[in-house]
Amino acid sequence: MSGFNKVVNSYEDALEGLQDGMTVIAGGFGLCGIAENLIAEIKRKGTKELTIVSNNCGVDGFGLGVLLEDRQIKKMVSSYVGENQMFMDQLLDGSLEVELTPQGTLAEKMRAGGAGIPAFFTATGYGTAVGEGKEVKQFHGRNYILEESITGDFAIIKAWKADRYGNAIYRDTAMNFNPMAATAGKITVMEVEEIVEPGELEPCNIHTPGIYVDRLIQGTFEKRIEQRTLRAV
Amino acid sequence: MALTRDQMAQRVAGELQDGFYVNLGIGIPTLVANFINDDINVMLQSENGLLGMGPFPTEDEIDADMINAGKQTVTAVTGASIFSSAESFAMIRGGHVDLTVLGAFEVDTKGNIASYMIPGKLVKGMGGAMDLVAGADNIIVMMTHASKSGASKLLTQCTLPLTGAKCIRKVLTELAYLEIKDGKFHLLERAPGVSVDEIAELTEGELVIPDHVPEMQL
Numbered sequence: 001m002s003g004f005n006k007v008v009n010s011y012e013d014a015l016e017g018l019q020d021g022m023t024v025i026a027g028g029f030g031l032c033g034i035a036e037n038l039i040a041e042i043k044r045k046g047t048k049e050l051t052i053v054s055n056n057c058g059v060d061g062f063g064l065g066v067l068l069e070d071r072q073i074k075k076m077v078s079s080y081v082g083e084n085q086m087f088m089d090q091l092l093d094g095s096l097e098v099e100l101t102p103q104g105t106l107a108e109k110m111r112a113g114g115a116g117i118p119a120f121f122t123a124t125g126y127g128t129a130v131g132e133g134k135e136v137k138q139f140h141g142r143n144y145i146l147e148e149s150i151t152g153d154f155a156i157i158k159a160w161k162a163d164r165y166g167n168a169i170y171r172d173t174a175m176n177f178n179p180m181a182a183t184a185g186k187i188t189v190m191e192v193e194e195i196v197e198p199g200e201l202e203p204c205n206i207h208t209p210g211i212y213v214d215r216l217i218q219g220t221f222e223k224r225i226e227q228r229t230l231r232a233v
Numbered sequence: 234m235a236l237t238r239d240q241m242a243q244r245v246a247g248e249l250q251d252g253f254y255v256n257l258g259i260g261i262p263t264l265v266a267n268f269i270n271d272d273i274n275v276m277l278q279s280e281n282g283l284l285g286m287g288p289f290p291t292e293d294e295i296d297a298d299m300i301n302a303g304k305q306t307v308t309a310v311t312g313a314s315i316f317s318s319a320e321s322f323a324m325i326r327g328g329h330v331d332l333t334v335l336g337a338f339e340v341d342t343k344g345n346i347a348s349y350m351i352p353g354k355l356v357k358g359m360g361g362a363m364d365l366v367a368g369a370d371n372i373i374v375m376m377t378h379a380s381k382s383g384a385s386k387l388l389t390q391c392t393l394p395l396t397g398a399k400c401i402r403k404v405l406t407e408l409a410y411l412e413i414k415d416g417k418f419h420l421l422e423r424a425p426g427v428s429v430d431e432i433a434e435l436t437e438g439e440l441v442i443p444d445h446v447p448e449m450q451l
Binding site: 032080082100102111123172174175178179180 | 279280281282283288289290291292295296297298299300301303304305306307309315316317318319321322325326345350355356357358359360361362363364367368394395396397398399
């Protein structure tokens with residue numbers, strides 16, 4: 001068996017080593033492109049005190065929202081939350097902490113974290129609550145704040161297809177945060193709709209090269225739609 | 234008469250030019266897409282990673298993997314591209330988007346904008362709004378001129394937590410189109426049938442009124 005084979009046989013194996021208090025970076029935007037089965041496995045495992053870095057926190061009963069049911073999340077780092085009542089309840093009773101982070105800054109924190117860049121300057125958030133307490137520096141007459149990058153103990157990723165080496169492609173807007181999140185985990189676990197043989201995906205079309213992927217598993221997905229909007233025909 | 238939401242969208246659509254890449258915020262700004270002149274080509278950017286957003290899908294076209302920044306199912310137009318969130322915000326933060334349209338609770342004469350948080354009320358987050366206002370040169374804020382009780386939202390100093398500092402130059406309300414310049418609001422146009430006095434009455438921040446204020450052409 002090739003040392004590059006990333007395929008694991010069960011969701012239990014996929015999240016082996018995930019412990020209480022760890023930081024998990026999760027791809028996805030709303031319910032689009034989320035690692036549904038890995039989230040379900042975290043719930044089954046019962047890991048607690050987690051810090052979750054994800055643009056959103058799912059909805060009641062689906063996506064990351066299910067981790068609120070047994071109070072497994074200690075802290076969320078997100079740009080937009082509160083689509084779920086349980087989230088708001090736990091926020092208000094003080095058991096859940098939220099670090100609101102501008103969406104572009106969040107994406108860049110993951111990208112930088114995965115690229116070995118410890119921090120970066122950005123104009124986003126300067127002069128707002130986000131910039132409070134952060135170092136400010138002027139470049140070309142404009143003020144920027146210093147934002148630290150993010151890495152996680154685990155990253156949980158949903159892609160469309162990957163070969164056994166972990167070379168992966170995403171489908172449509174289910175890409176979103178997944179490529180950056182994939183680079184920022186000490187252990188990156190990816191679930192896909194289809195595992196193919198190396199060579200079946202064009203090398204020039206790969207979105208996430210296999211070097212970032214530690215464990216790969218094929219799953220089946222519900223792909224729940226958050227806002228079903230249609231046009232009249 | 235004050236503009237309707239659709240008329241506000243129609244007025245902003247008049248600012249679009251052929252070849253523009255445009256980001257429309259959630260809420261009233263989304264309506265601008267319904268009034269784009271057929272003579273021009275515009276690509277709509279959705280910050281979850283889509284350039285060339287099309288209309289909502291039909292029942293047959295609906296696809297859970299195709300959504301917009303409001304998490305609504307959408308389609309992509311011919312010539313669209315799809316990319317990661319980091320790429321999407323590189324476009325936004327790097328100043329590559331030609332026009333950004335977004336809503337607000339308050340703006341002030343310094344060009345500050347407050348749009349994401351009312352203390353004591355539910356805080357859901359800023360999403361991409363802080364990136365959009367910090368990254369774009371050309372921003373139009375669409376908002377109501379005053380609260381239902383008549384309290385101005387065009388202020389000397391925003392009272393709510395800011396989304397961005399000194400970044401707004403154009404504001405369209407149901408009453409007026411204004412520019413923020415030199416620490417003042419400058420009245421550019423008034424809604425058809427709305428008097429300059431009505432606008433001045435509901436503008437708390439310093440307002441510069443030129444001798445002639447044209448009515449908006451819709």
